[in-house]
Amino acid sequence: MIQRFWNEIIVPNRDLLLAVGTGLVFVGLWELLPALGVADPFFVSSPSRIFKAGHWLFAHGFWYDVWVSLIEFTLGMILAIVFGVVTGFLIGWYRSLNAMFEPFITILNATPRIALLPLIILWLGIGMQSKVAAVFLGAFFPIAITVMKGVRNIDETLLRCAHSFGASDHQVILTLAAPSSVPFLVAGLHIGVGRGLVGMVIGELLAAQAGVGFMMSRSASLFQTDKVFVGLLLLAGFGYFLTVLLKFIEKRIENWRPL
Amino acid sequence: MLALQDLNFSVEAGKFVCIIGTSGCGKTTLLNVMAGLQPPTRGDVLLDGVPIRGPGLERAMVFQSAALMPWRTVLRNVTYGLEIQHHSVKDAVQMARTWIDLVGLNDFEQSYPRELSGGMQQRVNLARALATNPKLLLMDEPFASLDGQMREYMQGEIERIWRQTRQTTMFVTHLIDEAIFLADTIVVMTARPGRVKSVLSVDLPRPRTLDIKKTPAFHALEDHLRDLVAQEFKEMMRQPEGGVPA
Numbered sequence: 001m002i003q004r005f006w007n008e009i010i011v012p013n014r015d016l017l018l019a020v021g022t023g024l025v026f027v028g029l030w031e032l033l034p035a036l037g038v039a040d041p042f043f044v045s046s047p048s049r050i051f052k053a054g055h056w057l058f059a060h061g062f063w064y065d066v067w068v069s070l071i072e073f074t075l076g077m078i079l080a081i082v083f084g085v086v087t088g089f090l091i092g093w094y095r096s097l098n099a100m101f102e103p104f105i106t107i108l109n110a111t112p113r114i115a116l117l118p119l120i121i122l123w124l125g126i127g128m129q130s131k132v133a134a135v136f137l138g139a140f141f142p143i144a145i146t147v148m149k150g151v152r153n154i155d156e157t158l159l160r161c162a163h164s165f166g167a168s169d170h171q172v173i174l175t176l177a178a179p180s181s182v183p184f185l186v187a188g189l190h191i192g193v194g195r196g197l198v199g200m201v202i203g204e205l206l207a208a209q210a211g212v213g214f215m216m217s218r219s220a221s222l223f224q225t226d227k228v229f230v231g232l233l234l235l236a237g238f239g240y241f242l243t244v245l246l247k248f249i250e251k252r253i254e255n256w257r258p259l
Numbered sequence: 260m261l262a263l264q265d266l267n268f269s270v271e272a273g274k275f276v277c278i279i280g281t282s283g284c285g286k287t288t289l290l291n292v293m294a295g296l297q298p299p300t301r302g303d304v305l306l307d308g309v310p311i312r313g314p315g316l317e318r319a320m321v322f323q324s325a326a327l328m329p330w331r332t333v334l335r336n337v338t339y340g341l342e343i344q345h346h347s348v349k350d351a352v353q354m355a356r357t358w359i360d361l362v363g364l365n366d367f368e369q370s371y372p373r374e375l376s377g378g379m380q381q382r383v384n385l386a387r388a389l390a391t392n393p394k395l396l397l398m399d400e401p402f403a404s405l406d407g408q409m410r411e412y413m414q415g416e417i418e419r420i421w422r423q424t425r426q427t428t429m430f431v432t433h434l435i436d437e438a439i440f441l442a443d444t445i446v447v448m449t450a451r452p453g454r455v456k457s458v459l460s461v462d463l464p465r466p467r468t469l470d471i472k473k474t475p476a477f478h479a480l481e482d483h484l485r486d487l488v489a490q491e492f493k494e495m496m497r498q499p500e501g502g503v504p505a
Contacts, residue, residue: 157326164294164320165343165391166313175343179330255371256330 045225050233053226057215066234068210072128073200076135080192084140085185088147093177098148109141113195114202121207131203131211138199139192143185150184151177155258182256186249193242201235263288263299264452270395270429270444275421277438278431279484280448280456281492286431287323289453290399293429294320306395316344319388321398325380327372334359334368336383340391351390358386361420378409382416389426398430402437411469414440418467435484436472439463447487450495457487 010017027047034041041049091098091105116137117130124130154176162172204213212231219227263285270276280286291297293304295314303310306317319340327336337359338351346354359365362382372380381401388396402410414437421428421441432438438445439461447456461480463471471477 157322157324160296161322161326163296164314165340166315167343171343258329
């Protein structure tokens with residue numbers, strides 16, 4: 001009986017059980033150590049305290065902060081995708097545009113984006129616009145650069161094939177360049193989403209009137225560790241959700257990858 | 260670098276012509292010129308008396324690597340040439356089905372190229388070219404990446420499909436038995452710069468099966484061709500770069 005349980009339930013799910021088990025032990029210790037007086041809950045908080053703080057926050061208007069952050073992130077990402085794809089396409093396809101703008105993009109991509117934030121806040125103020133811009137700046141470059149690479153990496157024989165059928169430039173772009181850059185776009189999104197999230201949080205920490213990061217920095221300055229952890233967990237969860245979403249999309253475009 | 264020089268021969272409509280020569284003799288250059296992908300520095304290729312000035316609807320090319328679009332199904336890969344030539348997708352799909360049947364892939368219409376073997380990918384490649392109903396079909400060593408058995412099997416398939424379509428075909432290869440098995444006419448090219456060394460007609464009866472490779476007539480032709488190609492191979496090896504294309 002025990003043998004059967006072991007073979008049919010434990011063994012096939014070994015990795016999952018190990019992951020969940022480790023997580024549970026971690027949460028348990030986190031709860032236990034402050035309760036035993038080993039760690040100071042003022043600094044490390046504990047799962048139950050975080051839960052209570054979260055409950056309190058959401059009952060007292062935290063929804064608004066979450067909403068603001070979500071809007072900032074979504075708007076910034078949409079702008080980054082639209083402009084990133086267009087820019088990447090133009091620079092990848094036209095040699096002279098590449099010569100003109102590639103240095104700009106490479107230099108800006110190498111600049112730590114955080115260094116641009118003081119300027120952005122100076123220009124756009126401490127409202128949502130500056131955070132949208134911060135997300136955009138984080139996500140735009142990786143997207144533009146990977147799409148550019150995708151357009152440039154069109155399979156040589158596929159190009160010859162299209163030309164042998166007499167395809168025009170415009171047909172080559174639509175039937176060949178666009179689809180073959182899709183896997184690159186998804187790879188760019190992977191990096192872009194992470195960087196966009198960083199841009200949003202740092203912008204909110206630096207200067208804002210609302211948002212998850214804003215709540216965290218305000219709570220930290222009031223020594224309310226529990227609330228800081230609520231924001232942190234929320235951001236971690238959101239980042240994880242986006243990663244899973246992108247992995248799902250990547251699976252769906254399996255067939256798009258070059259042979 | 261001079262790839263071809265004084266190259267003169269003609270292809271009769273409805274014939275299967277094989278071009279054979281050592282590596283680097285300009286076989287692929289010749290096909291590229293005929294496809295209109297590369298202009299000749301001098302001279303002309305005439306199709307029905309009209310010089311070829313670029314890629315055109317009346318020619319189609321089967322590439323050495325299958326050159327299939329990984330994001331398109333078999334069906335939509337076959338429709339590709341038709342779509343480029345401004346047929347609606349609906350019409351193209353209908354036309355494509357006939358050719359998918361002919362190459363024996365009707366059960367794989369909705370498969371993606373990565374799910375197919377090398378031989379099947381080459382059938383899609385062939386169906387895509389045939390679907391545009393060209394006056395001249397150009398094939399550039401289409402079996403180069405297949406293993407020996409698959410290669411012989413595909414030779415049989417090409418022979419069958421050719422008998423059904425009587426499609427005028429120019430087939431480039433460096434394999435002597437492949438050329439004899441498939442061709443009505445074989446053009447042997449010299450080492451670089453490629454010229455016509457000799458033109459042979461193959462009078463073996465059709466339909467041909469792989470058994471034909473065991474007959475004395477086949478062997479006689481094979482010996483003769485082997486001598487011709489060997490002479491050119493020696494010539495190629497005497498060239499400074501060892502005949503390897505730069």
